Amino acid sequence: MKLGIMVSEGPYQHQASDSAYNFTKAALEKGHEIFRVFFYHDGVNNATRLTVPPQDDRNIVNRWSELAKQYDLDLVVCIAAAQRRGLLDENEAKRNGKDANNIAEGFRISGLGQLIEAGIQSERLVVFGD
Amino acid sequence: MTLHIVNKSPFETNSLETCLRLARSGHCVLLFEDGVYGASKGTRFEALLTEAMQNCKIHVLLPDFEARGMKADNLIAGIETVDYLGFVDLVTASERVQSWL
Numbered sequence: 001m002k003l004g005i006m007v008s009e010g011p012y013q014h015q016a017s018d019s020a021y022n023f024t025k026a027a028l029e030k031g032h033e034i035f036r037v038f039f040y041h042d043g044v045n046n047a048t049r050l051t052v053p054p055q056d057d058r059n060i061v062n063r064w065s066e067l068a069k070q071y072d073l074d075l076v077v078c079i080a081a082a083q084r085r086g087l088l089d090e091n092e093a094k095r096n097g098k099d100a101n102n103i104a105e106g107f108r109i110s111g112l113g114q115l116i117e118a119g120i121q122s123e124r125l126v127v128f129g130d
Numbered sequence: 131m132t133l134h135i136v137n138k139s140p141f142e143t144n145s146l147e148t149c150l151r152l153a154r155s156g157h158c159v160l161l162f163e164d165g166v167y168g169a170s171k172g173t174r175f176e177a178l179l180t181e182a183m184q185n186c187k188i189h190v191l192l193p194d195f196e197a198r199g200m201k202a203d204n205l206i207a208g209i210e211t212v213d214y215l216g217f218v219d220l221v222t223a224s225e226r227v228q229s230w231l
Contacts, residue, residue: 014137014164019163022193022214026218030219126221128137130231
């Protein structure tokens with residue numbers, strides 16, 4: 001089945017990022033298709049490659065990147081939520097005159113239309129948040 | 131059938147109570163994250179859940195229940211346990227998923 005996922009809570013906040021990851025991984029292992037994972041509101045912080053959690057803790061950001069690589073996942077970050085929170089890719093950094101970018105591998109920045117499309121194209125949309 | 135997923139403790143927000151009030155007969159409810167506290171035996175929510183189970187099936191995500199120091203025998207009778215694979219099955223078996231955030 002084709003599933004869409006939305007994450008609206010940041011990593012290491014409560015549990016939404018972990019729940020979304022575990023659910024996505026389980027769905028993929030069962031052979032379902034994940035149409036897209038959309039990161040909205042504080043959920044965009046799942047995409048910063050500058051996090052440095054302790055070595056004995058899970059690395060939520062890298063975990064998403066690795067899953068994306070393994071299953072060719074579409075990880076989309078909401079552009080308006082990202083800009084407010086200082087999450088930039090190379091293009092956005094240039095466009096806004098910033099000296100660096102911080103998006104992790106496997107994520108891309110795009111608009112809210114991508115969430116709407118995920119809602120239309122997926123047979124189920126599962127929302128994880130605060 | 132709608133699957134309602136509740137991730138907040140009933141001692142923290144009223145999302146579980148609202149969910150159970152609005153869930154229709156035949157719907158399913160999954161308690162996960164802090165929502166699992168609602169599934170434990172002997173709290174003031176036990177009667178509410180037991181009553182709700184006359185019309186709805188209630189599940190609990192066992193990894194989240196156990197992560198909070200509780201075991202399956204602390205569950206209110208009738209509540210079924212699932213793991214993440216079971217969570218996926220509940221989603222695919224339902225027509226839609228309602229998150230009670």
